[in-house]
Amino acid sequence: MGKTVIEKIIQGHTVEEVKPGKIVWMDLDIRSARDFGGPNVVKNYEREYGETPVADKKKTYFTFDLCVPPSSLKYADNQQICRKFARKQGIKVFDVDCGIGSHVLVEEGLAQAGTTVVGTDSHMNILGAVGCFGQGMGDVDIAFAFRSGKTWFEIPETVKVLLKGSFSSPATAKDLTLYILKKLGTKKAALKAVEFYGEAVKNLTLSGRITFCSMVTEMAGIIGFIPEFGDSLKSEIKDISGIKFSHHQAEKDSSYADEVEIDISGLVPQVAVPFSPDNVQDVSELKGVKIDTGFIGSCTNGRTEDLALAARILQGKKIKEGVTLKVVPATRRVYKEILEKGILEDLFRSGAVVSNPGCSGCAEGHMGLTGEGEVQISTGNRNFAGKQGKGKTYLASPVVVAASCLFGSISSQEDL
Amino acid sequence: MEESVLSGRIWVLLDRKERLIEDIDTDQIYHNAFLHITELSQMGQYALGNLEGWKDFPEKVHSGDILVAGRNFGAGSSRQQAVDCFTALNIGLILAPSFGAIYFRNAVNSGFPVLKCAALDELVAKKALETGDKIEVNFRSGEGWDISKDISFKVEPMSAVQYDILKAEGLFNYGKKLGHE
Numbered sequence: 193m194g195k196t197v198i199e200k201i202i203q204g205h206t207v208e209e210v211k212p213g214k215i216v217w218m219d220l221d222i223r224s225a226r227d228f229g230g231p232n233v234v235k236n237y238e239r240e241y242g243e244t245p246v247a248d249k250k251k252t253y254f255t256f257d258l259c260v261p262p263s264s265l266k267y268a269d270n271q272q273i274c275r276k277f278a279r280k281q282g283i284k285v286f287d288v289d290c291g292i293g294s295h296v297l298v299e300e301g302l303a304q305a306g307t308t309v310v311g312t313d314s315h316m317n318i319l320g321a322v323g324c325f326g327q328g329m330g331d332v333d334i335a336f337a338f339r340s341g342k343t344w345f346e347i348p349e350t351v352k353v354l355l356k357g358s359f360s361s362p363a364t365a366k367d368l369t370l371y372i373l374k375k376l377g378t379k380k381a382a383l384k385a386v387e388f389y390g391e392a393v394k395n396l397t398l399s400g401r402i403t404f405c406s407m408v409t410e411m412a413g414i415i416g417f418i419p420e421f422g423d424s425l426k427s428e429i430k431d432i433s434g435i436k437f438s439h440h441q442a443e444k445d446s447s448y449a450d451e452v453e454i455d456i457s458g459l460v461p462q463v464a465v466p467f468s469p470d471n472v473q474d475v476s477e478l479k480g481v482k483i484d485t486g487f488i489g490s491c492t493n494g495r496t497e498d499l500a501l502a503a504r505i506l507q508g509k510k511i512k513e514g515v516t517l518k519v520v521p522a523t524r525r526v527y528k529e530i531l532e533k534g535i536l537e538d539l540f541r542s543g544a545v546v547s548n549p550g551c552s553g554c555a556e557g558h559m560g561l562t563g564e565g566e567v568q569i570s571t572g573n574r575n576f577a578g579k580q581g582k583g584k585t586y587l588a589s590p591v592v593v594a595a596s597c598l599f600g601s602i603s604s605q606e607d608l
Numbered sequence: 609m610e611e612s613v614l615s616g617r618i619w620v621l622l623d624r625k626e627r628l629i630e631d632i633d634t635d636q637i638y639h640n641a642f643l644h645i646t647e648l649s650q651m652g653q654y655a656l657g658n659l660e661g662w663k664d665f666p667e668k669v670h671s672g673d674i675l676v677a678g679r680n681f682g683a684g685s686s687r688q689q690a691v692d693c694f695t696a697l698n699i700g701l702i703l704a705p706s707f708g709a710i711y712f713r714n715a716v717n718s719g720f721p722v723l724k725c726a727a728l729d730e731l732v733a734k735k736a737l738e739t740g741d742k743i744e745v746n747f748r749s750g751e752g753w754d755i756s757k758d759i760s761f762k763v764e765p766m767s768a769v770q771y772d773i774l775k776a777e778g779l780f781n782y783g784k785k786l787g788h789e
């Protein structure tokens with residue numbers, strides 16, 4: 193029987209025969225820890241292995257992204273614990289100036305198609321966007337991976353999702369993502385790998401793929417892949433990371449746990465209503481809902497293309513009096529690009545607060561928590577109660593967030 | 609008895625309508641109010657402390673007993689205490705049709721036995737497995753036997769990897785056997 197994409201990638205990293213349901217030992221190309229989880233990785237490591245060197249320091253990294261530079265003593269201490277360990281071990285730290293770890297690993301050419309990457313980040317599976325098997329794990333697993341270069345993994349079954357139809361502006365990759373999340377819910381893909389097919393996903397840019405794959409976590413899936421790709425993706429990836437791109441394809445006779453077809457034609461902008469990312473509605477059903485603040489960024493929508501979409505809406509206009517908009521580029525590279533392309537200026541002039549790169553308002557980061565009763569519209573991936581503070585968070589595309597900040601209520605491009 | 613065979617008295621986690629409870633999350637297993645506790649011996653008293661109808665579980669259960677639960681046991685957060693509280697009570701095994709992914713990893717890594725049994729819903733529905741029954745399972749062959757009723761059933765055999773980690777009493781110890789000092 194043929195292999196699905198995930199089975200092929202893992203088969204390339206283990207001597208055991210890979211099949212769904214089986215647990216195998218697999219080699220890890222990159223093992224990483226961030227400022228959340230990282231200190232416990234160090235604690236476990238030092239308790240179990242003392243001063244013994246990690247298996248391969250060239251394959252081991254720290255990526256600080258959650259609270260950068262730290263705004264609490266806890267994070268300052270956490271980062272310092274990791275730095276000290278890294279210095280002793282000779283491990284590279286992508287420090288508080290670099291941005292979101294998973295994105296940095298792509299830009300640095302470390303997370304490549306066909307490779308295996310783990311880290312203490314539940315959205316590490318975002319790396320499916322570039323055909324890489326990424327997986328978030330706990331601090332015991334990562335400490336073990338630092339020392340051994342391996343992990344055990346239970347091969348998941350794969351679900352095949354075929355998207356019928358295509359979409360165009362004003363709908364964006366985020367709207368497609370939210371719509372698919374609405375259709376699949378949190379059960380269909382639970383504990384499974386997903387392969388997405390169809391023109392709509394095949395033609396996504398790198399940034400669109402990242403948006404799309406980032407929310408497989410919210411579908412409760414292990415990882416999502418988009419095996420087919422358009423011509424421009426190769427050069428995009430080459431430009432950004434300097435590496436050649438080629439995605440594993442599923443074998444012809446591979447078997448799937450389930451095959452699902454979703455018709456996306458006529459896709460309109462989507463919004464996820466608090467407090468669940470799959471509680472998704474058409475933007476038109478929510479028009480007029482008052483908002484206090486907006487957030488554009490996160491691993492889901494923090495790339496240059498995302499910020500450019502927002503800047504196009506905001507250009508030459510002012511955010512409504514009494515409303516605030518926080519913008520956080522995903523990485524330092526994105527920051528440089530928005531600076532050079534004039535996007536930063538458009539955002540600034542519209543009244544947005546633009547901070548240094550990182551996760552920021554996505555979790556309990558260093559900027560952008562909401563207070564009791566505050567209503568936020570965000571490009572992030574989660575809107576659970578309490579995740580970004582005491583307020584309520586709606587999830588939407590950079591376009592919808594920007595438009596909503598101009599009007600002070602949930603709006604779309606057509607309202608301009 | 610063979611190393612891979614384990615037996616014990618079972619507790620079937622049923623709701624008021626006598627159905628196997630599904631989606632028991634880590635907050636129902638071990639409430640976040642007690643996450644500050646780091647002593648293993650202190651954790652047992654809070655096991656299932658937030659699961660409707662089962663709050664007195666730690667008082668009722670005996671060392672070596674087996675827990676039988678519904679689909680997606682241990683969904684939710686990554687807290688290790690949700691596994692450790694059962695270790696503290698010396699629970700022999702948890703049997704469920706499926707487990708939350710992180711819960712499963714945490715259990716395996718700490719050397720706590722968890723086994724999948726696809727037919728569990730059916731077995732429980734036809735009362736082939738009931739609380740108080742003594743059962744025996746073979747981790748490697750996947751043979752299960754309700755000794756009290758003399759009914760045999762199948763569980764998914766433990767993979768070699770999981771079994772090796774279990775025998776070594778945890779991931780770190782297992783690694784040391786492989787030379788990761």
Ligand code: SF4
Pocket residue numbers: 257258292313314315490491492550551552554555573
């Ligand atoms: S942006 Fe949010 S979801 Fe993404 S890695 Fe950071 S904290 Fe996690």
